[in-house]
Amino acid sequence: MDSDRRGQWLRGVLDLCVLALLRDGESYGYQLAQSLDAAGVGPIQGGTLYPVLLRLQRTGLVTARWREGDSGPARKYYQLTDDGRAALRHGGNAWLAFVAPVTGIVTKGVDG
Amino acid sequence: MNADDWLRAFAAELYQRRVGGDAARHVVAEAATHLREGGGDPWLVFGSPQAYAAAIVESIGTAPGPRPGPVRLHARGITKRYGRQVVLRDASLTVRAGQIAAVVGANGCGKSTFLRICAGLVSPDAGEVTVSGRLGYCPQQGGTADFLLPDEHFVLVGAGQGVPRGPARQAGRAAARQLGWDAGNAVLARHLSGGTRQKLNLTMSTLAQPDVLLLDEPYQGFDQGSYVDLWDQLTRLRDEGRAIVVVTHLLNQLDRVDVVLDLTPAHQGGRS
Amino acid sequence: MNRLVTVAEMTLRELARRRGVLLLLLLMPLTFWLIRRDSYVGQSVRALLLGISWAVSTAALFATSAARELEPRLRLTGYRPHHLYLGRMLGLWGLGLAISVPFFLLTVVDANNLRYGGIAVAMLCCVAVAAPFGMLIGALLPRELEGTLLLLTVVAMQMLLDPADAGAKLTPFWSSREIATWAVDHTDDGYLTRGSLHGLVVTVLLIVTVAGVFAVRLRRRRHLHHVPIA
Numbered sequence: 001m002d003s004d005r006r007g008q009w010l011r012g013v014l015d016l017c018v019l020a021l022l023r024d025g026e027s028y029g030y031q032l033a034q035s036l037d038a039a040g041v042g043p044i045q046g047g048t049l050y051p052v053l054l055r056l057q058r059t060g061l062v063t064a065r066w067r068e069g070d071s072g073p074a075r076k077y078y079q080l081t082d083d084g085r086a087a088l089r090h091g092g093n094a095w096l097a098f099v100a101p102v103t104g105i106v107t108k109g110v111d112g
Numbered sequence: 113m114n115a116d117d118w119l120r121a122f123a124a125e126l127y128q129r130r131v132g133g134d135a136a137r138h139v140v141a142e143a144a145t146h147l148r149e150g151g152g153d154p155w156l157v158f159g160s161p162q163a164y165a166a167a168i169v170e171s172i173g174t175a176p177g178p179r180p181g182p183v184r185l186h187a188r189g190i191t192k193r194y195g196r197q198v199v200l201r202d203a204s205l206t207v208r209a210g211q212i213a214a215v216v217g218a219n220g221c222g223k224s225t226f227l228r229i230c231a232g233l234v235s236p237d238a239g240e241v242t243v244s245g246r247l248g249y250c251p252q253q254g255g256t257a258d259f260l261l262p263d264e265h266f267v268l269v270g271a272g273q274g275v276p277r278g279p280a281r282q283a284g285r286a287a288a289r290q291l292g293w294d295a296g297n298a299v300l301a302r303h304l305s306g307g308t309r310q311k312l313n314l315t316m317s318t319l320a321q322p323d324v325l326l327l328d329e330p331y332q333g334f335d336q337g338s339y340v341d342l343w344d345q346l347t348r349l350r351d352e353g354r355a356i357v358v359v360t361h362l363l364n365q366l367d368r369v370d371v372v373l374d375l376t377p378a379h380q381g382g383r384s
Numbered sequence: 385m386n387r388l389v390t391v392a393e394m395t396l397r398e399l400a401r402r403r404g405v406l407l408l409l410l411l412m413p414l415t416f417w418l419i420r421r422d423s424y425v426g427q428s429v430r431a432l433l434l435g436i437s438w439a440v441s442t443a444a445l446f447a448t449s450a451a452r453e454l455e456p457r458l459r460l461t462g463y464r465p466h467h468l469y470l471g472r473m474l475g476l477w478g479l480g481l482a483i484s485v486p487f488f489l490l491t492v493v494d495a496n497n498l499r500y501g502g503i504a505v506a507m508l509c510c511v512a513v514a515a516p517f518g519m520l521i522g523a524l525l526p527r528e529l530e531g532t533l534l535l536l537t538v539v540a541m542q543m544l545l546d547p548a549d550a551g552a553k554l555t556p557f558w559s560s561r562e563i564a565t566w567a568v569d570h571t572d573d574g575y576l577t578r579g580s581l582h583g584l585v586v587t588v589l590l591i592v593t594v595a596g597v598f599a600v601r602l603r604r605r606r607h608l609h610h611v612p613i614a
Contacts, residue, residue: 029142030149046146047158047167050139054171066138073149076142232608233456245613247460254453259398271390272462300401320461323613 006042014052015061016095017041019080019088022062028075029053053078061087115147118154118161125165127347127368131172139168180370181209183244184355185324187230190239192222199225200236205373207355209323212346212368215359217375223359224252226375227326230357248322252329252359255313258302262288262295262312269319280319287315290348292341306333314342318349325349328359343368387463391471392478395447399479405446409439413487417494425495426568429503431543432487433560437510438539440480444518445531447472455602465602469594473515480511502567502576506560509583513556516590523597556590559583 021027021035032053033044056062061084068074080088119140126136143164147154158164185207192200199222207213215223228234230241231249256265263281270280288295293311301312310333317325331339346356347368358369399406413435420428455468484507491503518535525531538556545552547561562579565571604610 028145030146033150045157045159046143046150047164050142050146051167051171054139054168058172066141073145074141075145076138229607231456231460232605235605236607240607240609242609242611244611247610249457249460251453251457255457257394257398257454258450259401260394264394264397268390268394268458269461271387272458274386274462316457 007048010041010044010048013095014044014048015056016088016091018049018052018056018078019061019084020092022078022080022084023088026077026079028077030075032078056084060084115144115154118158119144119147121161122158122165124368125161126168129165129169131165131169135172139172180211181353183207184209185213185230185244185357186242187226188240190226190229190236190241192225192229192234192236200229200375201377202239203373203375204239205230205357205371207324207357207371209353209355210350211370212350212356212358213371213373214369215357215373215375216361219361221375221377223361223375224328226373227328227357227359231326243324245323246320248317248320248325250314250317250325250327250330252332253313255316256301256309258300260301261298262301262304262315263298265301265312265316266295266319269316273320284315284319287318288312290341290345291315292338307335307338310334311338318345323354325354325356327357329361330358331360387467388471388474391463391468392474395472395475396478398450399443399447399475402446406443409442410483412438417487417490421494425498426564429491429495429498429506429564429568430561432491433506433510433564434539434543434557436480436484436487436507437514437542437557437560438535439483440476440511440514441518441521441535442532443479444472444476444515445522445535446528447476448519448522449528449531459602465598466595468602469519469598473519473591473594476515476519477511480515484508484511499567499570502563505576505580506563506567509559509563509579509587510557512583512587513559513590516587516594517556520590520594520597523594523601553582556586559586 017036018032021032027035029046029049033046033049036042036044053062053064057064057078061081062078063081064076064078066074067077122143123136123140126139131139143154143158147157150157159167183206185205187206188204190200190203191198203222203226205213205215205226215226217223225234227249229236229239230243231247232241233249257268260268263284266280266284267277270277270283275283285295288311291311291314293308293315295312295315301309304312310330314327314330317327331342334342346358350356413432416431416435417428420431451468451472455463458468459465488500488504488507491498492500518531521531521534522528525534542555542557542561545555547558547565552558559579559582562575562582566573566575566579
């Protein structure tokens with residue numbers, strides 16, 4: 001039940017999280033999953049993450065290129081585009097505007 | 113099922129869902145990288161190959177263009193007897209532009225005969241074949257000239273279509289490279305290894321840019337790498353909108369084909 | 385035109401590379417010449433002509449058999465039947481002329497008191513007849529061995545038959561023998577005329593037959609309908 005609900009929330013906001021993580025520089029799938037986990041969102045499986053990255057790429061919010069890492073195999077690195085930046089600003093604000101009243105209502109409910 | 117098996121199954125699922133060659137390669141490579149770095153059971157990380165392929169298709173859509181087009185080859189009611197023995201009974205096959213059809217069945221069930229009838233080299237006792245556009249045919253063996261160089265084969269085929277020598281040679285070498293073969297060496301066809309000779313055979317049949325390509329067990333003598341190259345090449349040709357018929361007794365590539373005609377006598381007829 | 389020339393050229397290239405076969409083929413006319421050389425020049429000329437006929441028709445047989453599987457697919461890439469058989473014939477005629485020249489020079493150097501023009505015409509007849517003759521046998525008989533044996537029979541028969549015999553005129557290489565008689569024995573011009581006419585008629589007949597066989601073999605089958613792409 002809990003993980004189901006978390007999954008539903010994530011589905012709505014994972015693209016924003018990814019865009020936000022890419023704001024400060026390029027990254028690749030596995031690293032993004034680790035960053036999300038480290039931030040406390042919980043483990044994100046590849047099966048969830050990569051379709052989101054592909055959709056962002058297709059809609060032009062990120063670009064991708066294959067590059068050899070300093071060590072290890074070639075990886076597909078994603079980078080934020082200007083459109084992606086704009087979408088992050090726009091979508092992020094909308095999310096915050098949505099989440100603030102939800103938090104307020106739920107807080108009251110929990111505390112009460 | 114280990115990670116490699118999962119990746120192979122996933123790649124096959126992508127092919128079947130018509131995800132374009134490069135896109136599919138990148139997605140598979142990315143999944144492979146992820147598994148290598150993070151470890152874990154691919155079934156937990158990505159889910160089943162089918163489900164993940166479906167998710168990918170939803171994200172990027174299928175490759176543009178390769179949807180099946182108009183009918184290019186239509187064989188209907190093909191019956192062939194040799195003496196008293198009925199080799200083919202009422203066999204039918206329809207292949208559209210952008211499709212690969214496999215003709216399968218036990219040895220001696222008339223697969224090659226069916227293909228030769230489609231190519232117009234043998235007359236059936238009953239039935240008709242309609243071909244739209246240019247026809248290319250790659251015989252099982254003997255389609256090359258022992259005492260000619262690969263380049264001379266290309267010139268010969270090119271001249272049939274009015275292509276000058278230089279361009280014909282270049283086109284032949286380029287087509288050979290798609291099969292991982294450098295055809296520029298001056299080696300007579302009779303001195304080529306079985307697999308390389310078969311590549312020459314194949315190259316000749318694709319050189320004329322056929323709209324309908326008929327291949328009779330085209331992988332004989334191929335090693336694993338050449339085999340993969342062949343199927344990549346066929347997929348490419350399919351995505352360019354050609355109609356391809358492959359006679360085969362190997363069933364492990366059926367996940368890459370769109371139409372199967374099983375000529376085994378027990379259940380004759382086409383299914384797709 | 386380009387198709388014709390390309391087929392002719394490839395035929396020549398293929399044959400030129402079958403060096404072993406080519407040498408053995410050339411050996412026959414030469415041996416014939418050498419064996420008969422001491423006895424009677426007329427015999428050796430006739431043997432030489434038969435040797436050339438044998439060599440060219442055998443080469444034609446091999447070339448035709450080798451192309452058996454290749455031709456249908458060339459047909460699919462845009463060749464018409466006449467491109468294929470005429471092109472091959474042109475190549476074989478070229479080869480025949482090329483091997484005749486040294487043998488002609490051999491007669492000039494090695495024998496006296498011959499009508500050399502007649503020798504040349506006789507050789508031309510051999511080559512003209514042998515190319516379509518070998519092709520016909522190659523097209524009708526499925527294997528090279530059978531074809532070779534048949535050719536051998538024809539050549540042997542040609543050698544043994546009395547040319548004055550009425551039936552001898554039915555053999556394909558009678559023309560060269562008749563012309564050779566004119567060239568060696570200085571007989572009347574009737575021999576030359578009859579021989580040349582025979583050579584011409586036989587060549588034309590053989591070409592027409594080859595054309596017929598190839599047209600049937602490489603025909604468009606009735607069950608196959610071609611529709612151009614709109």
